[in-house]
Amino acid sequence: xxxxxxxxxxxxxxxxxxxxxxxxxxxxxxxxxxxxxxxxxxxxxxxxxxxxxxxxxxxxxxxxxxxxxxxxxxxxxxxxxxxxxxxxxxxxxxxxxxxxxxxxxxxxxxxxxxxxxxxxxxxxxxxxxxxxxxxxxxxxxxxxxxxxxxxxxxxxxxxxxxxxxxxxxxxxxxxxxxxxxxxxxxxxxxxxxxxxxxxxxxxxxxxxxxxxxxxxxxxxxxxxxxxxxxxxxxxxxxxxxxxxxxxxxxxxxxxxxxxxxxxxxxxxxxxxxxxxxxxxxxxxxxxxxxxxxxxxxxxxxxxxxxxxxx
Amino acid sequence: xxxxxxxxxxxxxxxxxxxxxxxxxxxxxxxxxxxxxxxxxxxxxxxxxxxxxxxxxxxxxxxxxxxxxxxxxxxxxxxxxxxxxxxxxxxxxxxxxxxxxxxxxxxxxxxxxxxxxxxxxxxxxxxxxxxxxxxxxxxxxxxxxxxxxxxxxxxxxxxxxxxxxxxxxxxxxxxxxxxxxxxxxxxxxxxxxxxxxxxxxxxxxxxxxxxxxxxxxxxxxxxxxxxxxxxxxxxxxxxxxxxxxxxxxxxxxxxxxxxxxxxxxxxxxxxxxxxxxxxxxxxxxxxxxxxxxxxxxxxxxxxxxxxxxxxxxxxxxx
Numbered sequence: 083x084x085x086x087x088x089x090x091x092x093x094x095x096x097x098x099x100x101x102x103x104x105x106x107x108x109x110x111x112x113x114x115x116x117x118x119x120x121x122x123x124x125x126x127x128x129x130x131x132x133x134x135x136x137x138x139x140x141x142x143x144x145x146x147x148x149x150x151x152x153x154x155x156x157x158x159x160x161x162x163x164x165x166x167x168x169x170x171x172x173x174x175x176x177x178x179x180x181x182x183x184x185x186x187x188x189x190x191x192x193x194x195x196x197x198x199x200x201x202x203x204x205x206x207x208x209x210x211x212x213x214x215x216x217x218x219x220x221x222x223x224x225x226x227x228x229x230x231x232x233x234x235x236x237x238x239x240x241x242x243x244x245x246x247x248x249x250x251x252x253x254x255x256x257x258x259x260x261x262x263x264x265x266x267x268x269x270x271x272x273x274x275x276x277x278x279x280x281x282x283x284x285x286x287x288x289x290x291x292x293x294x295x296x297x298x299x300x301x302x303x304x305x306x307x308x309x310x311x312x313x314x315x316x317x318x319x320x321x322x323x324x325x326x327x328x329x330x331x332x333x334x335x336x337x338x339x340x341x342x343x344x345x346x347x348x349x350x351x352x353x354x355x356x357x358x359x360x361x362x363x364x365x366x367x368x369x370x371x372x373x374x375x376x377x378x379x380x381x382x383x384x385x386x387x388x389x390x391x392x
Numbered sequence: 393x394x395x396x397x398x399x400x401x402x403x404x405x406x407x408x409x410x411x412x413x414x415x416x417x418x419x420x421x422x423x424x425x426x427x428x429x430x431x432x433x434x435x436x437x438x439x440x441x442x443x444x445x446x447x448x449x450x451x452x453x454x455x456x457x458x459x460x461x462x463x464x465x466x467x468x469x470x471x472x473x474x475x476x477x478x479x480x481x482x483x484x485x486x487x488x489x490x491x492x493x494x495x496x497x498x499x500x501x502x503x504x505x506x507x508x509x510x511x512x513x514x515x516x517x518x519x520x521x522x523x524x525x526x527x528x529x530x531x532x533x534x535x536x537x538x539x540x541x542x543x544x545x546x547x548x549x550x551x552x553x554x555x556x557x558x559x560x561x562x563x564x565x566x567x568x569x570x571x572x573x574x575x576x577x578x579x580x581x582x583x584x585x586x587x588x589x590x591x592x593x594x595x596x597x598x599x600x601x602x603x604x605x606x607x608x609x610x611x612x613x614x615x616x617x618x619x620x621x622x623x624x625x626x627x628x629x630x631x632x633x634x635x636x637x638x639x640x641x642x643x644x645x646x647x648x649x650x651x652x653x654x655x656x657x658x659x660x661x662x663x664x665x666x667x668x669x670x671x672x673x674x675x676x677x678x679x680x681x682x683x684x685x686x687x688x689x690x691x692x693x694x695x696x697x698x699x700x701x702x703x704x705x706x707x708x709x710x
Contacts, residue, residue: 234670363543
């Protein structure tokens, strides 16, 4: 008697037909599609290599070759075997400084997106599940922040936070906050929209009909389906933040010198462009390469995570 | 539709109020004020200056007075030049509007032509070249494009000038063609239009491809219509809707996109004015430029939303 009850309680296994296909989840499927996308792979490899070189440089002398802020008499040199990218007006090695700039840019790009993800997810979920009144308040606030002139926000918030001795508030953290605290609106709208549309979908209804708890439905069924577009938006957010830092530093309102952010380097190089073009060309190339790689990767991720939009 | 429009227009008021409030308190939270100088001034003079601009009063009183003036349409005066903020903004916005308009025209024309050619040549060599160019153009910052333009066309070839703007200075000169200096106009516009053009090209291509695969295009072909007619009459018109969705935000973005370019080319537009105001802690002008920008963005978004309904009759606003 007992044994027969046990067998009826066993989950029902569906018979596979002759075309056996290994079980693949959403993510491994997406990964396979991403690997097949050549441009996205080029972007990923460039980012891994450039990031690896830049972050290893301070620990490996044969990569960095010179201290980024070391001043020497050899100023305004063009590229040579001694100074691969040449030197600036103070005789500092542009290769070492560009590597520092790449480090700063990646830190700011990724750090900003951590802030954006935290705020965007919180506000988005709050709006989707907090009831009609909360939804209205949160989304109207999002609308307002969306029309805020972002450059003015960066400049003001940076000016408020910088030059204060708050613990952990390094110049880079200030830039991350200045950029991140205004850039979350897109993610918030995206998460809310996704959540609301997913809530009406059949598989959520099915899960509810099977008696899944509200929490389980959100965490197991809805969040993974929201993650795709969010990951894509984050990947596109990184180059946007790198661009914001570079623009701000370019007008002298970014990471304060002597930190060699890419924007600072381009700005310094642009001032002496009549004498030595190379000072500006290499850091500008680095910004372009980073942003291009992230964009290719983002395009590839979008195609991989949502095969319907080609 | 009319009710929707009215509601959207009225919604701009609280948006501007909240943005004015945030800007006001952020601006006052920045250490130092408009009259902080490296050199110490006599206390009596300092106090007189503070009183003159109302800076000696408590912050909430300054805020109440600013909002009160704002409601009456008075943006106050610039703390730096002592000119009315409204006059400065209108003057600078005239230059920025020329740049934005030219950029938009160049971006739409170049972007759509590239996108259509790319789509018609789907998966050919030209298509791949177009897609690569569009992606590159969409991910290289405009000031880097500007810098390379300066290196090649100004420093090396000497074709174009890199200082100032060549458009008319006052609305009265719009039809006075001797007031234009094209040598100064090319580089800022090209640099600014690279990104939107690339973006429009990508969207146009994708949307053209989608429409070209529709059944009614096959029907049109089966009827024996000429290819040019199919493309221009049947495809392009329907492919325009997604393009319109990006033109709107781009138009709004141009207001801020030109901040850096204006600074770079020393163009006296609203973007450069906003940066200068923030650097000088020119309270009056910071508020003015923030509100101006927010107004432009709000109106642009509204116009775009209304245009959708005009282009696509399936869209109904309630």
